[in-house]
Amino acid sequence: MDLNFKKELANGYSSNSQIARVLSESWVKLNSYCPSCGEKPLNDFENNRPVADFYCKKCSEEFELKSKNGKFSTTITDGAYDTMIQRITSDTNPNFFFLTYSKELVVDNFLIIPKQFFTPDIIIKRKPLSETARRAGWTGCNIDLSKVSELGKIFLVEKTKIINPEIVQTAFNKTTFLRNKSLDSKGWILDILNCIEKIPNRDFTLKDIYNFEKDLKVKYPNNNFIKDKIRQQLQLLRDREIIEFNGRGTYKKID
Incomplete structure (x- = not known):
């Protein structure tokens, strides 16, 4: 090149x-x-x-x-x-x-x-x-x-x-799977990704992500199950090997 x-x-x-x-x-x-x-x-x-x-x-x-x-x-x-x-x-x-x-x-x-x-x-x-x-x-x-x-x-x-x-x-x-998601589903995944990236440490906890609940509620005011949506997206990101689940509510970012 x-x-x-x-x-x-x-x-x-x-x-x-x-x-x-x-x-x-x-x-x-x-x-x-x-x-x-x-x-x-x-x-x-x-x-x-x-x-x-x-x-x-x-x-x-x-x-x-x-x-x-x-x-x-x-x-x-x-x-x-x-x-x-x-x-x-x-x-x-x-x-x-x-x-x-x-x-x-x-x-x-x-x-x-x-x-x-x-x-x-x-x-x-x-x-x-x-x-x-x-x-x-x-x-x-x-x-x-x-x-x-x-x-x-x-x-x-x-x-x-x-x-x-x-x-x-x-x-x-690594992220082409997002193309098959609806606009709403993709939005949730990307929002949780951005939350994860705002956490300075490579290792983080479920509680760390829950700290963004208020911000997510502002964006999704009609959703009364924000924490459920957070856990759902974390599981998807784990399955796609974008983050790693280490048990007991702890996670790790994968380079």
Whole structure:
């Protein structure tokens, strides 16, 4: 994997946004691989396709790329809010690649967030454009990556370090079971995952998770069995080998 952009590919383009798009998309096509099955190269869709930028011929996973010059940020600016919500709640939503690069046109970070981690909770609605704007009333959105579980942030390149593809594939496929869950069920699992990740110690207890009961009650006000739901999700995460049950209400996070 060559972390340098091929600058000559931008010859003939004058717009900074066009140059960034051409260089970043070309880099992905030349250097990336499918995080699901390892197939290389990825194939690009026709220009201006509304759903995704790349796809894998072998396993049919689809990917959209978002790139940025500068440091990696947990807030990503995106397009129309309603369109984004419709996409991520559909059956055809893509996985998302996020790429950051330096002013020297070298890739710093390249990560994928699998589509199962995209829920309405992480999409933040921006203020509508003013009445004097050309697109008055248009409402955009931001993607808040700070709300995404760490299991959903899978780096292929982290701070210019290339991650072993086998590690990437294992991490990617570890949570694909979420795709078969309803939006409500997936939401519960991801919420409990986030609770677990807020606990600083690797070992934790059922009581530690129960401490989040009030927060979960705010999100699920009509559920009168929060503790039952917590235990249910812990059992599922244990069965999926995301956490380990050590008996007597004690658990361990699995790396």
